[in-house]
Amino acid sequence: MGEQSPNVAATEQATKVRERAGRPRDQLEVQDTPLDGDDDDTLYPSGIKLWMAVVSLCVVGILTGLDLTIVATAVPSLSDYFRVIEDIGWYSSGFSIVAASFTFLFGKLYSLLSAKMLYIISICIFEIGSLLCTVAVTSPMFILGRAVAGVGAAGIMSGSPVLLAYYFPRHRRPLWTTVVVSTKMTGIVSAPIVGGALIDWLGWRACFGINLPLGVLALVLVSFVKQKTTSNNNPRPWRDELKRFDWFGTISFMPAVTCLLLALQWGGVRYSWADARIIVLFLLFGALLAAFAWRQHQLQDDATLPPRIIRMKTVLATTWFDACANSSLAVTEYYMAIYFQGVKGYSPTYSGILLTPMLVGIIVGNLCSGAGITLLGYYNPFMFMTTILAPIASGLLTTLSLDENNVKVLCLLGFLGLAIGFGLQAPLVALQTIMKREDLPMAIAATGFGGLIGNAVWIVVSTSLFQSRLAAEIALRVPSVDTAQIEKAGLSQIRDIVGTERLGDVLLGYDEAVTQTLYLPVGLTAATLIGSVFTEWHSVKKKKS
Structure with missing residues (x-):
């Protein structure tokens, strides 16, 4: 019996392949999804x-x-x-x-x-x-x-x-x-x-x-x-x-957005859009955002x-x-x-x-x-x-x-x-x-x-x-x-x-x-x-x- 198991397994696998080949494309489409492959090694709670x-x-x-x-x-x-x-x-x-x-x-x-x-x-x-x-x-x-x-x-x-x-x-x-x-x-x-x-x-x-x-x-x-998991994706x-x-990216981003929001709130209401304060706020937003983007490009995956x-x-x-x-x-x-x-x-x-x-x-x-x-x-x-x-x-x-x-x-x-x-x-x-x-x-x-x-x-x-x-x-x-x-x-x-x-x-x-x-x-x-x-x-x- 032990010698027949590999042959039986091979036969079953070949049958599965033939069955898949005859299926419509929409039945096979779910297999092409590039999903996370760690569902099997995670210990889910029950x-x-x-x-x-x-x-x-x-x-x-x-x-x-x-x-x-x-x-x-x-x-x-x-x-x-x-x-x-x-x-x-x-x-x-x-x-x-x-x-x-x-x-x-x-x-x-x-x-x-x-x-x-x-x-x-x-x-x-x-x-x-x-x-x-x-x-x-x-x-x-x-x-x-x-x-x-x-x-x-x-x-x-x-x-x-x-x-x-x-x-x-x-x-x-x-x-x-x-x-x-x-x-x-x-x-x-x-x-x-x-x-x-x-x-x-x-x-x-x-x-x-x-x-x-x-x-x-x-x-x-x-x-x-x-929380239980057997996998460790971070070596x-x-x-x-x-x-x-x-830390630089995290710290610089908030003042950038704050400058933008202040300019949008004050512009045309408290000050005119041509007011120096509004212009400075927009310039600060642009400069800080550019610095943030440069830092992200520099650090790549550590950004x-x-x-x-x-x-x-x-x-x-x-x-x-x-x-x-x-x-x-x-x-x-x-x-x-x-x-x-x-x-x-x-x-x-x-x-x-x-x-x-x-x-x-x-x-x-x-x-x-x-x-x-x-x-x-x-x-x-x-x-x-x-x-x-x-x-x-x-x-x-x-x-x-x-x-x-x-x-x-x-x-x-x-x-x-x-x-x-x-x-x-x-x-x-x-x-x-x-x-x-x-x-x-x-x-x-x-x-x-x-x-x-x-x-x-x-x-x-x-x-x-x-x-x-x-x-x-x-x-x-x-x-x-x-x-x-x-x-x-x-x-x-x-x-x-x-x-x-x-x-x-x-x-x-x-x-x-x-x-x-x-x-x-x-x-x-x-x-x-x-x-x-x-x-x-x-x-x-x-x-x-």
Whole structure:
């Protein structure tokens, strides 16, 4: 019998080859995917350990989802408390710019150190930032808290997909990525309602204080999960890798983006575009960015952003797609909250309820795409669905008027959320499918950077546009109203300052400024076409033997 085994094995192998040769090409296509080859040598958790791992990621997803959205609901209350409108863009951008600047740093660290340890550290940093926001007494202090929270969020957002790659084999990741992303969306969905209720009952500080007990729960759950892997893709000791870190690139990138954002916010509003201060800011941005790019080219794989990774077509495409999709959502949510509370005069709680359809639509679209990707094996069709449907939804939102029926508003918001939700998780699934495990953290960091820096840039641009349009509209409609006085008031305090006689005309100016700002998401959603077209097609299904 022992002598026949090799012959039997050879016969079976030849049969398999003949069977494959007769299959249609679409049945064989999944074998050509250049996927990570380490699925077989990874010890995936199972049983209670696996469930603890999933629950821990879901809790952190809810935590970050709440924080991402709740600030939009709190913007009118923050402007009332701090009595400043020009800083409202920085309440979100201060978070995004720091998170974007540290995303590559964490991407590098996740390829060197324990993913679990870094994840716990990230949660702790996020909690410190939330505490600073909770006790802030000035607008700059609040922005500082948001910046610290952004550092922690960078580690969390870079770490969650990496941990999923350690918890599940490749063919199961799309489904569980959908689950984790959906819990994050659950936090986003509940944030407007939770935030509105907290503001009405306890004040805006509670919107950020709520992160503290949730963070403790997340830390406890994550601490019980053990990360196991038998493979070691990094042959050099991690201490030696840290010495080779691109500290110059990491440090130079954040001031570069800050200069850009300051120029975009101040240009045409506080100072003219030809002002020396604006010109200097643009020059500093260009010089620092050039220094950063030169450093990346010099260090290659040891760089903060390795050129080898960023030159990959799918990495560039998914980064672009993620930046456009997330930025369009952020701008829309920001200014729809202003529309509901500042223009329509609704309470924060009611405003949060009215924003819910958009966020529910995101979850529904996300779940549909997760199931569809698992069934079809391809993520690209769902990116194209976002590219086709989202510009239509965003364009319809620009037709809103001061006396608009709320039913129409709710339907359009739900349509937009559904349209963007279809493609929102596709970039992550694409990278998890195509990239090798040792390259995955940096690829995810690049895509996460795109979403964060897109949010930072376009929120600031939208704030500048909103302020300039608001001043122009009020000056046109009600010349007797002091525009500077309105801008220094809170967004929900207009009625107390203007009075009933001039209120209608002033609100029309606000409504027009919001509508003009909502043209930005139309362009951003249309621009997702570039990412959809250039993302490579590969199947997520398990290789056939």
